[in-house]
Amino acid sequence: MSFEHRGAWIQLAVTVGAYAAYLTLLFGRADGGPLEQTPYGDLIAWMIGGSIVVGILLTIVTGIFAGERGRRTDVRDRAINRLSDQVGASFVIIGAVGAMILAILEVEHFWIANAILLGFVASGILSSIARIVMQRTGVPSW
Amino acid sequence: MKPTRVTNRIRALRDAHEGMTQGQLADALGVTRQTINAIEQGKYSPSLEMAFQIARVFGVALDEVFQYPEGGA
Numbered sequence: 709m710s711f712e713h714r715g716a717w718i719q720l721a722v723t724v725g726a727y728a729a730y731l732t733l734l735f736g737r738a739d740g741g742p743l744e745q746t747p748y749g750d751l752i753a754w755m756i757g758g759s760i761v762v763g764i765l766l767t768i769v770t771g772i773f774a775g776e777r778g779r780r781t782d783v784r785d786r787a788i789n790r791l792s793d794q795v796g797a798s799f800v801i802i803g804a805v806g807a808m809i810l811a812i813l814e815v816e817h818f819w820i821a822n823a824i825l826l827g828f829v830a831s832g833i834l835s836s837i838a839r840i841v842m843q844r845t846g847v848p849s850w
Numbered sequence: 851m852k853p854t855r856v857t858n859r860i861r862a863l864r865d866a867h868e869g870m871t872q873g874q875l876a877d878a879l880g881v882t883r884q885t886i887n888a889i890e891q892g893k894y895s896p897s898l899e900m901a902f903q904i905a906r907v908f909g910v911a912l913d914e915v916f917q918y919p920e921g922g923a
Contacts, residue, residue, distance in 0.1 A: 780880075846891075
């Protein structure tokens with residue numbers, strides 16, 4: 709497994725894990741009450757910050773154990789990353805459009821923030837899946 | 851994923867060069883072993899520059915490494 713392939717699995721695991729932790733803590737705080745009245749700002753900040761830090765640390769640790777050859781990336785990896793980023797970007801846009809519609813409808817800030825967050829999460833999950841699939845099955849030919 | 855129509859003889863050329871491994875060829879080109887494997891299996895079309903570099907490693911002409919079927923244009 710190449711360094712970039714391993715990195716895609718790390719991104720997928722960290723994104724899913726961070727969002728699962730966020731939802732668990734959010735529903736725990738709500739304790740059956742209305743979600744939109746539950747404090748959520750600090751949870752989102754910790755989730756985003758924590759996932760970035762954990763992702764970087766895991767990448768560094770796997771890079772240390774991979775050796776020089778195992779850390780190598782090349783033009784094929786860059787092509788895969790570019791294509792998978794395009795897949796992910798579309799879901800950021802979908803999340804932003806969803807948030808804009810919610811803002812126009814003047815719904816609670818909670819739902820707007822969570823629509824944007826869901827867009828980020830979907831982007832992270834689908835771009836990492838796209839990277840894994842292309843690493844395993846090949847890059848679309850030009 | 852649709853495979854490329856470009857075929858190659860990299861595996862045969864590696865065998866002819868004292869059983870050169872994918873890793874050794876990757877080291878010579880500065881790419882990952884996975885990229886060499888993907889090229890050999892037709893899962894990735896290398897850039898023209900990398901194609902020339904591969905041919906140079908084996909000391910042969912480009913069309914001795916890569917082939918394109920007749921009527922494929």
